[in-house]
Amino acid sequence: MSRPLAPGAPEVPHDHPDAPETDLRPIADAVAEHGAAGFVAVGDRFADDLRYLSRFGGPDRDYAVVVTPDRAALTAPGLFDEQAHREFVDGAPGDGIAREVRTEKQGDPAGVRGAAVLDDLRNDAGDPDSQTVLTPASIPHDAALYLEDAGYDLASTTAVADARERKTEAELACLRRVQAVTCRGMARAEAVLATAEPAGDDLLFDGEPLTTERLRREVDVEMARHGIRSAGNTVIGAGQTAADLHYTGIDHVSPGETVLLDVSPRGPHGYYGDLTRTFAVASEGGWERRAFVAVERAHGTALDHVEAGVTAGTVHEEAAAELTAHGFRIDSPEIGFTHGVGHGVGVSLHEGPSLRADTPLEPGNVVTIEPGVYDADTGGVRIEDLVAVTENGYERLATYPVRFTPVPPA
Amino acid sequence: MSRPLAPGAPEVPHDHPDAPETDLRPIADAVAEHGAAGFVAVGDRFADDLRYLSRFGGPDRDYAVVVTPDRAALTAPGLFDEQAHREFVDGAPGDGIAREVRTEKQGDPAGVRGAAVLDDLRNDAGDPDSQTVLTPASIPHDAALYLEDAGYDLASTTAVADARERKTEAELACLRRVQAVTCRGMARAEAVLATAEPAGDDLLFDGEPLTTERLRREVDVEMARHGIRSAGNTVIGAGQTAADLHYTGIDHVSPGETVLLDVSPRGPHGYYGDLTRTFAVASEGGWERRAFVAVERAHGTALDHVEAGVTAGTVHEEAAAELTAHGFRIDSPEIGFTHGVGHGVGVSLHEGPSLRADTPLEPGNVVTIEPGVYDADTGGVRIEDLVAVTENGYERLATYPVRFTPVPPA
Known part of the structure; x- marks a missing residue:
């Protein structure tokens, strides 16, 4: 039931393209260059940085993405475990970053969960002596305070914004x-x-x-x-x-x-x-x-x-x-x-x-x-x-x- | 060119209702109760708290809303001055809060602008000795740091979330x-x-x-x-x-x-x-x-x-x-x-x-x-x-x- 259009509009394929995959290597490289323990971003599905990093169209509640030089994790409610796997883990690009979904500590704020996951991931990767965590400058203040409470010093990074400027x-x-x-x-x-x-x-x-x-x-x-x-x-x-x-x-x-x-x-x-x-x-x-x-x-x-x-x-x-x-x-x-x-x-x-x-x-x-x-x-x-x-x-x-x-x- | 519907759907008036006006009194009261200098929120037009507080459908860039016990200001780019007046100032409810739009310091981050406007408004209202500013817990971390750089101590408030629960x-x-x-x-x-x-x-x-x-x-x-x-x-x-x-x-x-x-x-x-x-x-x-x-x-x-x-x-x-x-x-x-x-x-x-x-x-x-x-x-x-x-x-x-x-x- 189409309506008349003025001439010159393009034809459009019926189907949407597949969801893009995000190369997390620039974020992991920023962690390595700064000698940081890792990178943490916090936001909900309306936060564009989180959308880009995770491709997760999950809950309205805040979640965290954690990246170290060779691992990455998404914290998600257990209810969204399957969706998070499908969107964040399955079909990840060949960027050498091993992705996982973490559903523990569901009742805790995303900043607390992000800090705990970073504690865990950094045992295997990242600078073992560093207490620095890279974050976007606009990370929610409460999440920043939770990361500081967990013993981390925050340093802001433009790595995500920079990566987003170059489209695949x-x-x-x-x-x-x-x-x-x-x-x-x-x-x-x-x-x-x-x-x-x-x-x-x-x-x-x-x-x-x-x-x-x-x-x-x-x-x-x-x-x-x-x-x-x-x-x-x-x-x-x-x-x-x-x-x-x-x-x-x-x-x-x-x-x-x-x-x-x-x-x-x-x-x-x-x-x-x-x-x-x-x-x-x-x-x-x-x-x-x-x-x-x-x-x-x-x-x-x-x-x-x-x-x-x-x-x-x-x-x-x-x-x-x-x-x-x-x-x-x-x-x-x-x-x-x-x-x-x-x-x-x-x-x-x-x-x-x-x-x-x-x-x-x-x-x-x-x-x-x-x-x-x-x-x-x-x-x-x-x-x-x-x-x-x-x-x-x-x-x-x-x-x-x-x-x-x-x-x-x- | 309507399409057939299953029976029982309601008729819908053609026109949208008018935009609601926000009673800022609960926010101003929280400032007074805490003996704070004022309240500052920072976000862009996608941030629901800001949307609620200002009714401003303005730019994607961060802006600030500042509230003291009897005044409130919205920082906006000069380009959006007229729209900000129309949406934030005109038709404000009878809540006894005098609203204004501030377009100075356009190049500065919203946290810097919010602090400067608060410095100004508090001369006329708010506790003159207080250095406390109330903010939502999720205020962007960079904005929080700018407020701290300006000499303020931050205290989080749930006043906005609480007010939003009771619809007019x-x-x-x-x-x-x-x-x-x-x-x-x-x-x-x-x-x-x-x-x-x-x-x-x-x-x-x-x-x-x-x-x-x-x-x-x-x-x-x-x-x-x-x-x-x-x-x-x-x-x-x-x-x-x-x-x-x-x-x-x-x-x-x-x-x-x-x-x-x-x-x-x-x-x-x-x-x-x-x-x-x-x-x-x-x-x-x-x-x-x-x-x-x-x-x-x-x-x-x-x-x-x-x-x-x-x-x-x-x-x-x-x-x-x-x-x-x-x-x-x-x-x-x-x-x-x-x-x-x-x-x-x-x-x-x-x-x-x-x-x-x-x-x-x-x-x-x-x-x-x-x-x-x-x-x-x-x-x-x-x-x-x-x-x-x-x-x-x-x-x-x-x-x-x-x-x-x-x-x-x-």
Whole structure:
């Protein structure tokens, strides 16, 4: 029971890709390099670092992942033992790290359990004299205190965030499918906009004035058909609310104004898509058209600079220069180009690398390219694609046409 | 373009309720009682405590909420100033707490910004001599260290978790609508099961063998039509995978086996629904039927005991006694009734109160009632409703029939 889509949306395979496996070697190497006893992370299934490290979609309660130079353990409630084995242990990659699930001490806090498991694992691996444990800086404070109570000194590490910036082929497969479904959601919204009828200040669709909420439901239903869910952030603004970076409210859509749709759903293994298009129905030109032309050029210019080895911040600077050349401000937090041109995407919607960083882009980085200009009195225009950095340029993870005037289904 | 539903699903109003307002008085009172300088919480828009305290659907980056006995502040990036005002300041309840948004020091970590804002607010309110700051125990460790660097001693507080257990009428309105939509998702799955045709080991639907993933997409699409999104945890298992508490994988559905659907989507203001039903198509009786009868009785018995003032754990004990009487084990983590009979639901899917606690139920608690029995070799049966505790009993937040054999659309 498909609904009509605007032309140009990709076909999407029915099945989800397999869950990626996580190479824990970079974490184990960080432990070895620091001469630490091990690494401990604590969080629940909503914590993206834990999701990445364990691939465990388990309970809402906190659990711990412990890594030493050659072993790794996940603490889980006994109820989730089988699931934890399936997701964390079975099919682990050939990274030389022996994985296990530990269900003892179930009533204790995850920090206590993590410390106890580390005491145990380090007998076989890790520096026997070290009392240092590496953790992400944002480990819950109570877990940090439990580790300190167990005799460990904490040192923060960026090893997990660094590893997450370089996607594997299995991760790219997840990102490609979710982004393709994102394109289909956009194509559904474009079809609705293209077939809506101007009537005074309204656009009529299904006999009712079209709202951003109706568009949002159309987008989210199309994605759900393919097993991809809105992450609660299907941003759709019209006119003044299109100038709001993250508008998820209810606004009427009027002829002529910019309609900005920024769609970033999440796939079953936690990977996000991220796609923005901006349309105007029955536009008379003016600011909306000028802004669209400028942003489309900036988008192309930014993409032209994406390549392994290029300093990330260059991509932002080039987009900014193009927008300046078109007469838009880049120096204000309120008007013009007010944000960075892009960010990494993975199991978090925002992760490294930032396209304002002074570090070089690496193959396997997945970043948004999303220049935009805003005027709170008038509207906003943003165009965004999701690309993987390659040795010689980039791969667009899914393609969808860039159009100012929405095109109806064929 | 609605799809046929099994009979008995509630009608759902088109519009979402308004966002609830948070009474910060219990947090401010905790500050005053402890003679503390203030309260600080740090997290991003995915942190449920922050969502509750601020109602701010802002950036993925960490931000801080600071509360003193009569003032409260939200630190936000300048880009989100307008949204933060709209969501945190405008329409604040009459709790006597003056709210403001602070955008200074944008580049600094949220813990640094929280400490600076607290320094400022405490000049006007709070104990001028105290260096104690109250925080949730799970505040990110780096934020805790920044607060300590700023001269504060940390003391953990359960004030936020405690406040969240007592829902306001506006919160109940959110929960009712999301639960009603959850029922419609279930009714769509029941309709699919009722119209699928047994063919050997398969159930054919749309000419293809029915899978848990197909059922999941049908449920999620129906909910998306009403603006409610799957939170990535539409649990559907069949046969052995029905014995898996949180099965979200792909399994074939066969005639006779139990099909367990546990649906817990999230509404636009962050509130969850939670509903479980278990069906069997063309059942020949046996374990599946006996388990269903026992669980249905336990569900009714548990509900009969829900009332303000009753010790929460009583509800669990009564359900367990009923299941014991039907010959099911309650003492194993692997077979029979392996989990608690219920938990609180709000902006987290699992929050207080637990129905194993020795504290009395209070009016405004919203809890699941979800007895179940499992046999990893055969299947699982669980029946779950979401109820609000009242002075004299409970209100089911939305109703949906309990049926073993799925019923087709009228």
